[in-house]
Amino acid sequence: MYRQYVALLISFALMGCSTPPSEASPAAAISTLDAGFDAKAQRKLEKQFDSYLNPDNLREWMKHMSSKPHHVGSPWSKQNAEYIAAKFEEWGYETEIEQFDVLLPIPKVRLLEMVSPTRFTAELKEPVLEEDATSSVMEDRLPGYNAYSADGDVTAELVYVNYGIPADYEILERQGIDVKGKIVIARYGGSWRGIKPKVAYEKGAIGCIIFSDPRDDGYMQGDVYPEGPYRMKHGIQRGSVVDMPMYPGDPLTPGYGAVDGAKRLDYKEAPTIMKIPVLPISYADAQPLLEAMQGPVAPASWRGALPITYHLGPGPSTVHLKLEFEWKLRTAYNPVGRMVGNQYPDEWVMRGNHHDGWVFGASDPISGMVSLMEEARAVGELVKTGWRPKRTIIYAGWDAEEPGLLGSTEWVEHHKRELSEKMVAYINTDGTSRGFLGISGSHTLEKFVNEVREEVDDPLVDASLQERLRARMMVNGSKYADRKDLPIGALGAGSDYTPFLHHAGIASLNMGMGGEAGGGSYHSVYDSFDHYTRFMDPTFEYGVTLAKSTGRVTLRLADTDVLPFRFTNFVDHVTQYAKELKEFAVEIREKTKHNNTLVDQNAYSLAAHPDKTYVSPIKLDSVPLFDFSPIDNALARLRTSANRYEVALTNNIKKGGRPSGDEAQNLNQILMKSERAMMREEGLPRRDWFKHMIYAPGLYTGYGVKTLPGIREGLEERKWDEVNLFIGEVAAALNRVADDLDRATSLL
Amino acid sequence: MYRQYVALLISFALMGCSTPPSEASPAAAISTLDAGFDAKAQRKLEKQFDSYLNPDNLREWMKHMSSKPHHVGSPWSKQNAEYIAAKFEEWGYETEIEQFDVLLPIPKVRLLEMVSPTRFTAELKEPVLEEDATSSVMEDRLPGYNAYSADGDVTAELVYVNYGIPADYEILERQGIDVKGKIVIARYGGSWRGIKPKVAYEKGAIGCIIFSDPRDDGYMQGDVYPEGPYRMKHGIQRGSVVDMPMYPGDPLTPGYGAVDGAKRLDYKEAPTIMKIPVLPISYADAQPLLEAMQGPVAPASWRGALPITYHLGPGPSTVHLKLEFEWKLRTAYNPVGRMVGNQYPDEWVMRGNHHDGWVFGASDPISGMVSLMEEARAVGELVKTGWRPKRTIIYAGWDAEEPGLLGSTEWVEHHKRELSEKMVAYINTDGTSRGFLGISGSHTLEKFVNEVREEVDDPLVDASLQERLRARMMVNGSKYADRKDLPIGALGAGSDYTPFLHHAGIASLNMGMGGEAGGGSYHSVYDSFDHYTRFMDPTFEYGVTLAKSTGRVTLRLADTDVLPFRFTNFVDHVTQYAKELKEFAVEIREKTKHNNTLVDQNAYSLAAHPDKTYVSPIKLDSVPLFDFSPIDNALARLRTSANRYEVALTNNIKKGGRPSGDEAQNLNQILMKSERAMMREEGLPRRDWFKHMIYAPGLYTGYGVKTLPGIREGLEERKWDEVNLFIGEVAAALNRVADDLDRATSLL
Numbered sequence A, B: 001m002y003r004q005y006v007a008l009l010i011s012f013a014l015m016g017c018s019t020p021p022s023e024a025s026p027a028a029a030i031s032t033l034d035a036g037f038d039a040k041a042q043r044k045l046e047k048q049f050d051s052y053l054n055p056d057n058l059r060e061w062m063k064h065m066s067s068k069p070h071h072v073g074s075p076w077s078k079q080n081a082e083y084i085a086a087k088f089e090e091w092g093y094e095t096e097i098e099q100f101d102v103l104l105p106i107p108k109v110r111l112l113e114m115v116s117p118t119r120f121t122a123e124l125k126e127p128v129l130e131e132d133a134t135s136s137v138m139e140d141r142l143p144g145y146n147a148y149s150a151d152g153d154v155t156a157e158l159v160y161v162n163y164g165i166p167a168d169y170e171i172l173e174r175q176g177i178d179v180k181g182k183i184v185i186a187r188y189g190g191s192w193r194g195i196k197p198k199v200a201y202e203k204g205a206i207g208c209i210i211f212s213d214p215r216d217d218g219y220m221q222g223d224v225y226p227e228g229p230y231r232m233k234h235g236i237q238r239g240s241v242v243d244m245p246m247y248p249g250d251p252l253t254p255g256y257g258a259v260d261g262a263k264r265l266d267y268k269e270a271p272t273i274m275k276i277p278v279l280p281i282s283y284a285d286a287q288p289l290l291e292a293m294q295g296p297v298a299p300a301s302w303r304g305a306l307p308i309t310y311h312l313g314p315g316p317s318t319v320h321l322k323l324e325f326e327w328k329l330r331t332a333y334n335p336v337g338r339m340v341g342n343q344y345p346d347e348w349v350m351r352g353n354h355h356d357g358w359v360f361g362a363s364d365p366i367s368g369m370v371s372l373m374e375e376a377r378a379v380g381e382l383v384k385t386g387w388r389p390k391r392t393i394i395y396a397g398w399d400a401e402e403p404g405l406l407g408s409t410e411w412v413e414h415h416k417r418e419l420s421e422k423m424v425a426y427i428n429t430d431g432t433s434r435g436f437l438g439i440s441g442s443h444t445l446e447k448f449v450n451e452v453r454e455e456v457d458d459p460l461v462d463a464s465l466q467e468r469l470r471a472r473m474m475v476n477g478s479k480y481a482d483r484k485d486l487p488i489g490a491l492g493a494g495s496d497y498t499p500f501l502h503h504a505g506i507a508s509l510n511m512g513m514g515g516e517a518g519g520g521s522y523h524s525v526y527d528s529f530d531h532y533t534r535f536m537d538p539t540f541e542y543g544v545t546l547a548k549s550t551g552r553v554t555l556r557l558a559d560t561d562v563l564p565f566r567f568t569n570f571v572d573h574v575t576q577y578a579k580e581l582k583e584f585a586v587e588i589r590e591k592t593k594h595n596n597t598l599v600d601q602n603a604y605s606l607a608a609h610p611d612k613t614y615v616s617p618i619k620l621d622s623v624p625l626f627d628f629s630p631i632d633n634a635l636a637r638l639r640t641s642a643n644r645y646e647v648a649l650t651n652n653i654k655k656g657g658r659p660s661g662d663e664a665q666n667l668n669q670i671l672m673k674s675e676r677a678m679m680r681e682e683g684l685p686r687r688d689w690f691k692h693m694i695y696a697p698g699l700y701t702g703y704g705v706k707t708l709p710g711i712r713e714g715l716e717e718r719k720w721d722e723v724n725l726f727i728g729e730v731a732a733a734l735n736r737v738a739d740d741l742d743r744a745t746s747l748l
Helices: A004-017 A032-036 A039-052 A055-065 A075-090 A166-174 A195-202 A283-291 A362-384 A406-414 A416-422 A443-454 A465-475 A497-503 A529-536 A541-559 A568-600 A603-607 A629-656 A661-672 A709-716 A720-747 B004-017 B032-036 B039-052 B055-065 B075-090 B166-174 B195-202 B283-291 B362-384 B406-414 B416-422 B443-454 B465-475 B497-503 B529-536 B541-559 B568-600 B603-607 B629-656 B661-672 B709-716 B720-747
Strands: A094-116 A152-160 A183-187 A207-211 A278-281 A318-339 A344-354 A391-398 A423-428 A435-441 A508-515 A695-697 A705-707 B094-116 B152-160 B183-187 B207-211 B278-281 B318-339 B344-354 B391-398 B423-428 B435-441 B508-515 B695-697 B705-707
Touching: A032 A039, A032 A443, A032 A541, A032 A629, A039 A362, A039 A541, A055 A075, A055 A362, A055 A529, A055 A541, A075 A094, A075 A318, A075 A362, A075 A391, A094 A278, A094 A283, A094 A406, A152 A207, A183 A195, A183 A283, A195 A207, A207 A283, A207 A318, A278 A283, A278 A318, A318 A362, A318 A406, A344 A362, A344 A406, A344 A416, A344 A541, A344 A661, A362 A391, A362 A529, A362 A541, A391 A406, A391 A541, A406 A416, A406 A497, A416 A423, A423 A497, A423 A541, A423 A661, A435 A443, A435 A465, A435 A541, A443 A465, A443 A508, A443 A541, A443 A568, A465 B568, A465 B603, A497 A508, A497 A695, A508 A541, A568 A603, A568 A629, A568 A705, A568 A709, A568 B465, A603 B465, A629 A720, A661 A720, A705 A709, A709 A720, B032 B039, B032 B443, B032 B541, B032 B629, B039 B362, B039 B541, B055 B075, B055 B362, B055 B529, B055 B541, B075 B094, B075 B318, B075 B362, B075 B391, B094 B278, B094 B283, B094 B406, B152 B207, B183 B195, B183 B283, B195 B207, B207 B283, B207 B318, B278 B283, B278 B318, B318 B362, B318 B406, B344 B362, B344 B406, B344 B416, B344 B541, B344 B661, B362 B391, B362 B529, B362 B541, B391 B406, B391 B541, B406 B416, B406 B497, B416 B423, B423 B497, B423 B541, B423 B661, B435 B443, B435 B465, B435 B541, B443 B465, B443 B508, B443 B541, B443 B568, B497 B508, B497 B695, B508 B541, B568 B603, B568 B629, B568 B705, B568 B709, B629 B720, B661 B720, B705 B709, B709 B720
Parallel strands: A152 A183, A183 A207, A207 A278, A344 A391, A344 A423, A423 A508, B152 B183, B183 B207, B207 B278, B344 B391, B344 B423, B423 B508
Antiparallel strands: A094 A318, A152 A318, A318 A391, A435 A508, A695 A705, B094 B318, B152 B318, B318 B391, B435 B508, B695 B705
């Protein structure tokens, strides 16, 4: 589900604007490597680990696993799960396949036709291409559809709603256009796709069509397949539209595992299933519909790259959309392999990548899966030499990620109590390509992953991954290019870290290579072995480089004497988030005032074109002043605590060596649970599954993160009571972290 | 030549970012109306003037004048000149037609064909449309071409250069692409068109094709003709590519009038004529050429709206471009009508609009011309009632504006000495449509034109033009929406004010209605009566509104006892320009440092895609510190002088009535020549025809203004000696203005 380049963009955007340079933290704080290891010995072990990695394995496994459609419930998905499990077993892991029975609707009827002003029936098909071997494999193939669309049979005029996010509807309202009783047509992009039908339904639309516009995803981006990697005119982006920002996972079993005998909602009652029919289409199918539309010309930023003038409607294009699904439980197979630690077997370091794809899924997710497998194999090789991790390392291949993170979410929900006790950290990967190592995740691990990125070299450029990324930030003029630790992005939703971080409070990372291979195969049949090996990472050298990086993260977490959680960078980031929110409050206060002045002075009407329909905005309730001091105080306290921990740790190790025995275990127990302290059991408003007070996916962005979400969405939704409530909740969370940290310091 | 909406955009852009709010000027300074008039009587006269204005006249005259092609040298251009002259005569003006013999090349051969990888011959034709009556008129029609292209017969591979401005070539250089010996293909936009072949030639290209991309000018903007107003696929934008930023007017007679017996350069020696062949084409003709290109994909911002992937080349598209012109002198006819003043006959207020078009030219220029004519008729009606202006009012219809401001420039050059003595101000119009009253010009008249804009009402909205514009600025969030005087834009080049302002130092204004009628008929055969009356100003009410506005400006300038030049706003603007330049110097100093650091650290190479050609930038000479204090001192002094003038004028009038007799005449003589004090006889570097120290069109923007141009272009071109020289020259100019103003104050 995850789009590697989206995440990279997010992380670069953050580098550019949302992350602070380090405030002075204690000089010469000890590195996480030196705090936990004999650095020389550890580096030697890692070189040995590297020596086992072989790109040919990645190629062979990808070719096999992506040879047939392997969505959850398909025979090949089960086969892949068994294939992965057999490998884990072979490499020395205690392996089992954990199963969950989850809802996945599959289409029985898909019909989209324009009935007026002319007739046209959408093809909804991706043709066979000579250059792409698997494009001719038809057995078990899922057609283009959006999972968890409603059944429906509707006919109505079209309204073009741009990306279909709330801000777009405000613009439509200004022009007097209402989608009530209409079918909206939205282009992909601007938000996670599930937001589009959700907002459309909230606004009264009775159907939703989502198309890939060649401006965002097609010939305007680059040469199209098979000449180049970009989306060709018949390419369809499948994908889930389940209401994931409410809760991910099986829609029928919110908050608990979808195991035998679990209580299941009726699918008609499940709150995350869409209430209207939704269908994704190619730009070849979209063009006739859009071309027949009339009404006002779409605003400049709404116009795509089809060779037509984009109009808003409504109509005269009138379409008939008919969708029927088979609503059935399917079995998700999660192969899980454990290398039990010899010193702290009940401290778990987990790596995961999903194995299900929408069709052949070579890039998404097999490219990441095979990198994980090669990492697991190399760890197995190390074990064969007599080495063994101190902590337990777990490798998982998740099923049913694509429909909405079902495999990982059910697993986390089912094991939540145990995970809460035992999990040190979860490290996710997903589709990966080539270029730079993008990392997002818990900022308590920011310093740690920066150290790792410094120690892995780019396979083609004579520099470390860190040096290349820093060079790129310098060239892009990022003001954080000089920061000792390059900022990592915050995590929203979009891949399997979601239940770990947002529901269970487990420190998480998401890692992948990207930025130097564009493409448009995402969720189409053309996400194939042929496409991947021509355009994405032809030699699999970057796949191996990812394994070197995630392998180091895993090995160090599993073997260190002192877990590498550090808090000064975390305080930097949260301070910046709080600053942004204060500024945001000022901004909406001033915008509200400005709007009300304009209404009072009749300026909107005076400025409007006298011959065009224009509906002036109305007056808004004014924005009160908020007291952010609880957060400021908590941050000040946490900064002191974080600095004291750095000083104590550094001095302690310099003087007396690393903590060990009970002392070390007690310290590590506190550190590994620090993310748990950031959770609020009651969760966020309108979605109690999401419990993290620092990060959440946006209610109306989907993938995109909202930091300090309770406060931020309170401001966005103009719910002033929530703003005040969550200022307190965030401050309390920060104080809990400081409490824990002070206890940790006192152990040193 | 002038694009109304471009000018409006420029003026709004300035409102948004380049113009300062007024610094405190003396409280309750007297209005320019009250300073010069019995306000009540003057308003009554203006109401009477309004009552004569009749939109039917505009319609009738436009229909007649735009019925046949009327470029300079055509029979219908002569006919139109005589038609205008006859009207002026009939309305009571002393009228003559002043003639100049100027060079206008007309094509004999136009051939553009792709010879490889496939064959294609460009049509270069605009088809007849049933909905557009004049589109079938073929006699005397100029085909699509760029005036002052070189003759040429060249065959070479294509390189796509985006807008073809210098910054675009830097991006090509980074990718290792050289245009030497190639033919460049550039899209219209981003600069005045003449910049494109000039830069291409400087970079070694042997030919230049310019096309209208539907992203900027076609279906992406709105419905295309004849369904809507925008450019259809065969529409061609004609236009001049003479090197106007060097000098406008007849290329053969730089700096003096092209009259009988004048010394003329050989056209092969004329420095403003392009050295390579240039041809404008439609997007229908461009698509096959662009589609056949290969090489790197163009950067995102370079991609247009054709349904293809844009590549940079070179080739494999190889084209054969053959152009031959008839290089002949043609006669330009400028009808000029004078209403001699009864009190100050040797103080002239001049209005002008060109009458030549590229083909039928209904919008450009006839829409402005007929508004000017109706204004002149109404002034004539006033005279018939016994009123007569104190100063001489002159109305002119310029010929040969399209090829490069030839009619007006030759006239100004020929009469320069007399104009310098007698001209109070020049007020230009050109093509006009509907919406808001956009004004650019000399900032010494900013307060004055704001007062005028307050007194004219929008014909469709119940508000003054000033109120509507202010409302729009409020809605757009302009920080100048609250400024008492809304900022007016600075003038670059692009219409007939150019020789008056930039060469002769005459205070100038450019006025037009726009912002609520988009379109793409510009310089095509479809700039027709049918197009104008369907889409631009169907009722001609906005044309009448423009006449009310320019009429007030003219009447007040002609009749006031105290000319309405005021200097506090001027100081505000120049202070802002100086501030921008100081910031710009800091910016390029820091960018230079940053670039040199990146080169030293090898960051460009490390950040580059390892499999793509990339040429790193080189180190640049560092940017010295500049001493801006001469300008700061001169501005401080001028602010004091400006404030003292305001106080003296206000007090004087409040106490003793308005100046009169010799006192008034001496005062007005100083005021009307204040713009002359801003000139430097030696002109600007590399173009001594442009003599204004505050404003100039950019050497590499063409239409777009560069303020404090000697300094700004010194910084841009990294000529540090010029920066220092022009800091002194600007300061000297400002001191001359202050000297004059102090003399004026001493008269009060």
